[in-house]
Structure formats: structure tokens, C-alpha cells
Amino acid sequence: MRRYFGRKLLIYILTFFIAVTVDWMIPRFMPGNPITILISRAGLRGNAVSEMYTYYLDAFGLDLPIWKQYLSFWAAILQGDLGTSIYLFPTPVKDVILRAVPYDLALLIPSTLLSWWAGNKFGAYAARSKKLDNTLLPLGYILTATPYMWLGILLAWVFAIVLGIFPVAGGFGFDLQPDLSWRFIGSLVHHWFLPFASLFIVQFGGWAIGMRNLIIYELESDYSHYLEALGAPRKLVRRYAFRNAMLPQLTGLALSLGAVVAGALATEVVFGYPGIGYLILQAINNEDYFLIQGCFLFVVIGVLLANFIIDVAYLIVDPRTRTGMQGGAG
Amino acid sequence: MIKAAASLPTSVKKKNEFLYFAFKNTKLRVGLGILLFFLVLMFVGPQLTEYEPTDFVGPSGVPPSTDYWFGTTSFGEDVFTQFVYGLPATFMVGIIGGGLATILGMTIGFIAGYRGGVVDEVLNILTNVILTIPALALLLVLSAYVKVRGIFIESLFIGFTTWPWAARAIRAQTFTLRTRDFVDLAKLSGRSSLKIVFTEIAPNMASYLFMTFILMFGGAILTAATLDFLGLGPTQGTSLGLMMNMAVLWSALPLGMWWWFVPPGIGITAIVGGLYIMNVGLDEVFNPKLREM
Amino acid sequence: MSLQVVNLRVFYQTLRGDVHALDGATFSIADGEIMGLAGESGCGKTTLGYSLIHLTLPKKFVDGWVKLDGENLPIGDTDRMEAFRFKKVSIIPQYAMSAMNPTRKIGKMTSELLESRKVRFNDILPELKRRLDLVKLPQDVLGMYPIELSGGMKQRMVMVLSTLLNPSLLIADEVTSALDVSTQQAVSEMLVEFRDHEFVKSMIVITHDISILYQIADSILVMYAGKPAEKASTTTIINSPLHPYTRLLISSLPKVGVKYSSQRLSGIPGNPPLLLDPPAGCRFRSRCPAAFAKCSQEPPFVEVKKGHYVACWKERGIYA
């Protein structure tokens, strides 16, 4: 059991290390010099150009030898200083991101967990009979094939524009100040619903299909045949098969986080929902390199943390890993 | 318990048996049908319309009608032409991106699966690392810095970040085949490891590799569409994702011009959906357990 | 008469047509009798065993009827069979090593199974504990997961589980084939003890290893290509079989003390027929040294001597 845990930890540390390194490398090894781009964009002339150049030079620390830059980059991250954002000057990158994170969590966690639970139940239900399988499951295939943002656009168009029930964009009503009044929270939920729905629906299809195949294999397994031979009711056999089919789905959940984050970014852009996705796009359009790096780091940390929590959950749920594997050969 | 006894009459060879069952499978036929439809549309389309994707053909914001089948954009461009000219880009990304991901996945999957031991451990960690890093975030950052982007570069990006899915699947499959006796027998015949992988293990997995490619193909299209939608796709030429991006950018939603963003979405969903249905059909053909419900 | 089977026919539905896996089995088992069911792979012995308790797709009930303790066993109707399974008829499957749910504690699974069959777990617990001691399994095995048990222990746990409700007929499929020689004897003798303790009234032991049947079975039914060839008491089958197939089968088994240099044994040339479209008449005709014209007709499975049935023209002294 410790072996299983040790390996997982190693992977996370390594992933974090590589992510930070990649994050640090990108601006420095890209064609062209980021600073010249910044300055040309700012439209400065004459000596302002050289002054700004030197200012940015030490802000980036480009004059220092490479490895020193790298160490100072790590030192900054560990103290939580991600530099100041250019696009939202002078607020530091950290605050900008922290403002966006709660929106992201509110969107991602409920949509992922609910769609995971509902999708699996639906997949198990659909695997009961040939008729159900042929009618309900093609729906699952279509849903997984739908690009996240397109479903977002459709929902926005139908519910926001045509029916006008939900707002089209934004995190909360423009006329409101963020406070803890019921009106503000109501408006929050009101704006949150459509992005949540689009994320939920697309992921739902994926889990349904995965579960359908897994539960068919479990229903074909030896212990299911044994229970049936001893006359166990269909409900018990299906309950056991479902529980065992959920375990690979739990690891599947961890692996799919990368894709889910991508979907969230796209959906946020469609609804202008003020999460990290929207932030990254703003940063890119305004070439705010510090903010881009900061957002990328937060996304990676978020995914790693979620993976870690799911692995711990897996250990608790699956007795086989807990009791350890018998090694050795015959 | 009749395992080997009920074999085929010798006249029907192993190959025909596969084709015989394959085409009886409805899911496979439906998936293939959708795919062929769009392929034909891709080649025939440009002949059907005399305009170029960016030509100003008529009044802006016209709903679909007989002369503009998919209506026109707010710039007066013909949506149908853009759709038809966007298809090749989507297929191209699928083939190159999906193909690259499958090939990378195959090499790493075979080496890790066959070699085992330390090499397997290292490659496995590498796969998990790239799997955990959210590919799109990486792509966003990369695309932001690479100013000039064509479809080819985008496909490379996608190929290099989505191969772990293929590697994981192929490694697991190679692992099971490696312990089979016929691999040991090949070793006893003095075959080198490389030859064994490509003449004994790979042919056995041909069907599995093809299905992995289909999934990679679909995945590449979806990722590319998302990138194009965020405006980080190819800077010149058109693609379905780009159409959606333009539609949202030029507020097709508030203006109620549904014909601008619905067709590209349907195109992507249908192609990728067709691929996935075809994949499930093939899955049923190859392991009968799934077929006999 | 504990079990009576008459002309039982069960086919396998495959994409290329029906496989006549079991083509007319007729035999009966008295109370307290352990009947060995022997034959080579593909002779239909496992199909016969599973059909008596759990006949599901792709198997298809074709013909024949079965009586257990005088009551008709509706093996063709899976739903009506529900009441009989586990209570009247039970089975130790061939895959006993993986028969228990890997992610459930054994005690928890047993109680859930019993409750689902409307039997209170606490009433059965004392008896369950006694039987665990009988098969030398520690009682805290109920709190363990199947992965923590060795092969022999899993086999014995499944044996106890399957016979917990004292079924009148127990079908034991290849109970010893996955075990080592040392545990093989212990497990086989436990089967006999289960019969002596009246946990089960009668038993069918399916195996390809006839020497195991010699040790524990009262009678042996030898099957060939889906049809019963011969049934008699164990000693008669081993020492003085009548059917040519049984004779050749017994003589081809190497015994300790028989050496290649001194006494070269011989196998049975040829292969069993394909059962997709089985040959007419006696199915052993193509491989039988004593085959003659009459064998082209189907030899009936008939009682030649008291308790000795055989399906062969030559042995019934009838010459064309």
C-alpha cells in the first residue's frame, strides 16, 4: 500500500516541478524578446524606451545568469509573489487570480461531481436492456462529442436570448455591489446556472458511456455468475457490479480533470464568467505575461490537488490496494 | 463447454469472418455513414458555391434561404461557403494531431509495455506527468507566444500534448500480450525485441490501434475547435472553431443570428460523434462480450 | 429417488448455428449418492452441471425433464428456478478462486446474500461458524477480503458458502483441478464429509481426473461428445468397463508404477466430432476399434446389468 502511495506522491512532485519549469521557460525561450513587444505596444518614444527597457530588464531579472533567474523565480513562487499584472496594473497577479478562483471552484466542483454521479447512474441504468442501450446511449455519444463552448452558446441562445430566463453574461448583476445580501447571492446563482448546466451536460455523456462498458464487464465476471447461480436477486447482483465498476471511474475522474479544466475555460469565455479561464484570455489578449504564468500555475496546482484528493479517496474505497498486492512469481 | 469445437467451416477464412460481422453492426454503419457524408461534403462543397469564404456576397445577417443556404454573417459573407472551406482544416487537424498522438503513444506504449522494469517505470511517470498537466492551459500559453500559427503547428501542439491517453491504453494492452507464450517462442527463435514488437505484438493489436487512432482523431478535433474558439487557432484560413469564435465575437447571439454559430457546432459534433459511434461499433465487433447484452 | 434426469438436451446458440452440447442425458441419483461426471473437454459435462441450476443465454433448453425429490425442476424457466437455487440445488463453480466479490468482506457478502434470499444471517451464523471449523478455516476469515486468502482457503470458503442452506443436490465442478496434490486430498475428503454430515443429500462431482473420482465417488457417469456413454459403480467403471471409449480412456491413464520402457500405453487416435452438426449414430464410431454396421444407428442408453447403463450395440450382445 505504501508503494502505491509513494509512487503517486513522486509523480505529483515531479509534475509540479516540470510545470513550474515549463512555466518559467516559456517567456524566455520564445522567439523575440517579450520586453521589446511590451514596449512597442506601449508606444513609447525616445529615452522613455531605454528607461522602461532597464526597468523591465530587472523586473524580469533578465540581466542575471539563467540559473540565478530560475532560482529567484522559484523563491518568488514559494513566497507567493507572482509579480504584478500589466493588464490590471498595479494589482499583484496573486490578488487578481484569488479574486477569480472562487468562481472557478463554484463552477467546476459541483458540475464535475454531479455529472460524475449522475452519468454513472445513467450509464448503469442504460446497460439494463438492449432497448435502453440502443435508445439512451447514442445520446451519450452525441453529448461527449459536443464541444463545451458550443453547448454553452446553444444554452445561452435558447435560455438567455430567446426565452430570456437567464442572463447572458457576467458573474453577477452589473448594478449590484458584492455583499452578502440575498439579492446578490440570488443574482450569483442566476448567472452561475447556465455555465454549470453546459459543463454538466457534456461531461454527463462521457461518464454514461464509460459506465455502460464497465458494468457490462462486471456483470459478466465470475462473482456475478456465482451470485446469480445462487439465486441472488437482480438488484443485489447489479449493486455489486455497480460498486466495482465505480472504482475505475474514480481513477477516470482524476485523469479527466485536465480535459474538464479546458472545458471550463471555454465555457467561461462564452458566458464572460469571471473565472480563471476568462482571465487567461484577457491576459493573452493584453500580452500580460506575468498574469499568464500565474494563471497557468494556479490551474496546475488545482488539478494536482484534486488528483491527490481523488487518489486518497480511491485508497479508502478500494480494499484491494489497501491490503497490498502479493508480489513474486510462481 | 464448447470453446474450439464450433469453428468456422474451413471455406470462410478468418479475414472474411471479421468483415462479415463488422458490416452487420449497426453502430459501425451509422458512424461510418456520418463520416463519409462530411468527407464527401468537403470535396464536393467548394464546387457547389462560387464564392470564397471571405467574399461579400450579399446583405449582412440574412437568415438561411434558397440562395444563401446557411444565411450570411454580419459582414455579408456566405456561411455555407465558410462551413465547407472550414471542413478540410478540421479533418487535417484530426489526421495530423490524432495521427501524431497515436504514433507517439504507440512508440512509448510499446517500449514501456514490452521492456518493463526501470524503463517502464520512467516512461510511466512521464506519461502521468503530462497527463496531469491540463493540456489546454499549456496550449493556451504556447499559442499566446507563437504569433504566426498555421494548422500544421496547431496539430503539432495537440499531438504532443494528447499522446499520453494513447500511451496508457497501448501500454496496458502490450503488457497483457507480452506474457503470452508466443512472444517467448519468438524469443526462442532468436528474434530481436524490436522485430518481436512489430511482427508479433503490433499485428495482434491492429484493431486496438485503429480504435485508439479514432479516439485521438476525435479528441484532436475537439481540442482544435476549443483553441480556435479562444482565438488561438490558425491565424490565416478558416475552420469551424474559428467560425464560432467570429460569431461570438461579433455578437451573433444578441442579434439572434443562430445560423452563424449553429452549423459549425453541428459539424464538429456530428464528425466527432460519428467517430465515437464507429469506435463503439468496432469495440462490439472485436470483443463479443459487449455484443451479447 | 433424489435426482431424476430424462433425455435432457441443452444447445449453445452461436452465430454459426446451434451447438448440440448436451444431446439427451438420462440418469438418476439416489439419496446420499456421490455421482462422478467424467469425460474429456467438450463432452458436455459442465453444460449438464450448470443447466441443472443456472440455464441462461447462450445456453438454450431444448428437451427433457428433471425431477428432484419427486418435485419437477423447472430448469427451462430461469425465473421459476429462483426458488430452487441455493435452497434445493447449489453449485461449487469451476471458477471458485474468483467467485467471491473482491471488494466486499466475506462475512458482509454472505449476510447480504442470505438476507436477499429471505434468510436471517444471525440464525445461520452459529452453523456457519461450526462449518468453518470443520473445514479448518479461522472464524475471522469472515472479516477478511477474498484477496487475503490463499487458493485452498478460497476453495473451502466457497464450499461452505454453497452448502450453507443444506441443498438436496450439490454440483461440484472441477473442485480439485486448481489445487496442489496435498490440499487436493483434504478438499476432496471434505466433500465426502459434507455428504456424511447430511449438509447435502446427493452430489454430482464434475472432473476430468478419474483417479479423484475413484477415491470419493460412489458411481461414475462417463460422457462423450454430448451424450452419456456409460454409468456404473466406481469399481465397475475402473476395473471392468463395457463401453469401448471408457475402456480406452481408463487404459490410457498413466499410473504410478507404470513405466514407458516396461508398458507403453496408447491414447485414442482421432478427435471428438464437431458438435455444430454432429454425426448420425454413435458419436464414437469414427474412433472406435469395435465399430461395425449397426453403429450407424443411435445406440440407446440402456440398463445392461443392475445399476450399469451403457450406450453401445456391441456390448449389449446384439449383432446386426
Place this chain on the structure above:
Amino acid sequence: MLKIDNLSKIYRVGTFGGQELHAVNQVSFEVGDCQVVSLIGESGSGKSTIGKMILGLISKSSGSIIFNGTETSSLKQDTLKEYYRNVQGVFQDPFSSYNPIFKSDRVFKLIKDEFFPSIDACEWDEKVENALKAVGLNPETVLNKFPHQLSGGQLQRLLIARALLLDIKFLVADEVISMLDASTRIDVLNLLADLKSRGLSILFITHDLCLGYYISDQSVILYKGHVLEKGVTEKIYNSPYHPYTKMLMTAVPRLDRKWEPVSIDIKAEVPNQIDGCVYYDRCPLAFDKCRQRPVLVEISKDHSAACWKLPEMIKG
């Protein structure tokens, strides 16, 4: 012909390969020319591991395997190929020894490409024909067929024919007949025994004592990676000395004698003690001396066992 000297195989298991599992522990025995030696052991005794090490399919941890004077572990690519010209193997599951998507006689083509690249076609076909006849197979019914169209017995004979094509000196037969039906099983056994007369030495790996007795000149009894008794087959079967061998002989189900009601206590298996006698936890004669590893003692010519109680048994 083949000398195994102090051969061991240790597997890394547990967290970060913490614990060691001694699958094979300092095993030594020999196989002479034109001799059949049966390696008898239950599952988990390490018999297959030894077979695979001899065939160079898995690496050995320590000890040596000497074939006609040359140490096999030093062999690399082309010398290993030369070794395979003399030593071949046949495995347990016939259906797993063939690549299901190719015709079964592709195994011959494999040999032709690697060992006889320049042989001309008709000479090769003639060689194949002779090999098939030598194993009692009719070329028409066997060639050009897929593995699932042939029976287990036919497939195993094809593998033996494949080995004969190389006119090998030494064959490792790892449980070759345990998957076959009783009637076809004996023919394959007779075939192996006939090959002995053609100057072939065979290591016959099995868990079935009757088969071992039927075919082998010498036997080696293996338990949890240790050799407990070895020698001439008749001596070991008729007058076993080691308590484990005695237990095996009584536990074997025979057709002429009922089981003696000796009650074997089947306690839960105790993990391997690396130092003491492996049979310590189940042995009725166990006493404190058995905590150290017993050494092989010669009882009579070509018959030895590893047990501290041997001297008393020989005297008594």
C-alpha cells in the same frame, strides 16, 4: 549435457522492492546425455522459473547454468542464437503459444527466417514434412490452418516438430500436457519418450507425479524453491526418504489404492523462511535443528535428500 549449479532467483516485492521473494533458492541438478529428468513441484515451487531461466527468458540472480561446458548467462545476441539451435522449449498452453491471427505453421517460417535463411524452398518443405511425420502428424490435415482450427494435442506436436527442425540436443517441456485431454495426452508423452532414443535430453517439468514416473529416468522434487530430494525415479517413488516426498506419494490419487486417512493439517501457508528447512511448518518430524538449512545427503547411488532426520531413517 546441462549442469545447474546453485541457481537462485530473487524477486523484488513490497514497497519500493523492500521485501525479497526467493522463488528459486540455490538449486543444483544435472541432466545427462539422452536422459529425461522430471522436475516435480507444486504451484509456486519455482519449477517454471527454472525452466525459463534455462531458456534465457528471464535473468538469474545467482548461480550458473552450464550447457556442454559454456555458461549460458554470458551469451549475448548471436551466441544466444547459437544456443537456441541446441536448446528449445515447449510451453503449457498450446493456444497461447500461437499468435492467433496467423496460421499455425508460421512457427516454422520463424525458424526458417532466423536459422536457415539461405535454404531453398523444396529442401525446407521436405525437412518440415519429415519433422511432421516424426511427431505423428499428417501434413495435409495440419498445415495451412489457424490455431483455433486444430486440437490442443496437434498444436503441441507442431511445437515439438518445430524443435526437431533445429535437431536440438536439449528440450525444456514445461507442463506440456497438463492442458490436454487424457486420451491425447499419452501420445504426446510417448512422442517425448521416443525422442530420447533420437539422442535428445529432456527436462520434463510437471506437477503430476504419475506422468513424471511414466517418462523420466531421474526425478527432482522441488518445494518452495528448494530441492528436497533427487535421484533415480524408481528409488524416489518406491522408497522416498524426505517427509514431503512421502506425503506426496500418499496424497497422489491412484486407481488401484484408496487414500490412507492420514490427516494433513492444512494451516494457513507460512511465508518462506529463507534460512531453515522450507517444509518446517508442515513437517511431522520437525525439530529445532531444522531451523538451519539442511544439506543434500547421499542415501545411495544416485539418490539423495535434504533432511536432518536422514541418518536415523537410513539406520532405522
